[in-house]
Amino acid sequence: MKGKILVVKTGAAGDVVRSTVILTAFPDYEITWITDPVVAGLLPDLPNLRVIDYKNIPAIVTDESYDMVFSLEETETLARMATSVKSKQLIGMKWEDGKVTYDENEGAGWFDMSLVSKLGSKEKANALKMVNTKTFQEYLFGMMGRPFSGQAYSIYQPRTASVKGVIGIEDRAGARWPNKVWEGYPELQQRLKDLGYEIVVFEQKADIRDYLEMIAGCSYVISGDTLAMHIALAYKIPSIAIFVVTSATEIHDYDTMTKFVHPRMNDFFYSNSYHPELEGYIKVEEVLQQVLRDLEPAAKSA
Numbered sequence: 447m448k449g450k451i452l453v454v455k456t457g458a459a460g461d462v463v464r465s466t467v468i469l470t471a472f473p474d475y476e477i478t479w480i481t482d483p484v485v486a487g488l489l490p491d492l493p494n495l496r497v498i499d500y501k502n503i504p505a506i507v508t509d510e511s512y513d514m515v516f517s518l519e520e521t522e523t524l525a526r527m528a529t530s531v532k533s534k535q536l537i538g539m540k541w542e543d544g545k546v547t548y549d550e551n552e553g554a555g556w557f558d559m560s561l562v563s564k565l566g567s568k569e570k571a572n573a574l575k576m577v578n579t580k581t582f583q584e585y586l587f588g589m590m591g592r593p594f595s596g597q598a599y600s601i602y603q604p605r606t607a608s609v610k611g612v613i614g615i616e617d618r619a620g621a622r623w624p625n626k627v628w629e630g631y632p633e634l635q636q637r638l639k640d641l642g643y644e645i646v647v648f649e650q651k652a653d654i655r656d657y658l659e660m661i662a663g664c665s666y667v668i669s670g671d672t673l674a675m676h677i678a679l680a681y682k683i684p685s686i687a688i689f690v691v692t693s694a695t696e697i698h699d700y701d702t703m704t705k706f707v708h709p710r711m712n713d714f715f716y717s718n719s720y721h722p723e724l725e726g727y728i729k730v731e732e733v734l735q736q737v738l739r740d741l742e743p744a745a746k747s748a
């Protein structure tokens with residue numbers, strides 16, 4: 447192995463998935479990943495990967511020296527820990543002058559849009575996020591001082607094979623963003639059933655790897671800006687993602703995903719409240735036709 451890397455990323459689940467590009471970028475390093483046990487099952491079973499519970503970090507982890515530390519959580523406790531560890535390079539959050547902060551570099555723009563933004567307010571951070579033109583991966587690789595060139599996610603891969611004609615739909619979203627849930631899912635689901643497609647509506651599972659298996663068994667996925675979207679990207683499953691109030695720009699589509707972006711997103715950007723006036727803009731017919739366009743080439747080649 448060329449060296450050692452420490453990654454501190456505990457949540458949210460989708461953010462953990464997209465941070466796994468680090469595993470792809472450094473296949474020849476011993477990597478220790480500190481995370482939440484709830485999402486630990488997202489990470490792949492790799493011989494060079496050690497997964498640690500963030501609530502119970504043993505001294506053997508903090509006493510080691512690392513070539514790089516990716517400190518991607520904004521909490522004081524984890525920023526302090528990441529800063530205290532011996533490393534040649536600390537990337538991301540650090541504890542300095544009695545606060546969580548970050549260095550100015552090519553990837554600093556990502557943290558400028560965060561809750562610990564040096565801009566001084568959530569409103570200013572969101573205003574910057576609204577005009578952002580880069581993906582998360584571009585920022586992350588910028589922090590490393592290297593260009594992002596399409597490095598893929600690296601997550602747990604079930605043995606389940608995708609089944610032709612099975613479309614997975616994630617019609618839920620976390621309570622934090624009620625408008626993430628597009629109102630057109632029930633009608634779309636029925637219309638796809640009427641056309642002969644088998645529909646799998648994803649459900650929460652006690653073991654997150656069971657959730658991954660549900661998605662891996664689909665040949666197409668439709669969701670909002672959710673964990674399911676990231677899983678579909680990881681498994682290279684053709685998909686649609688519907689963005690209502692959260693940024694579509696920061697999501698790299700890997701040429702497998704079509705984005706539907708709400709035309710009034712900027713009026714309700716990252717709003718935590720439910721806004722019924724957002725309904726009706728993204729039409730079921732438009733989404734349906736995109737699904738059929740994507741599936742038609744596969745049907746012809748079968």
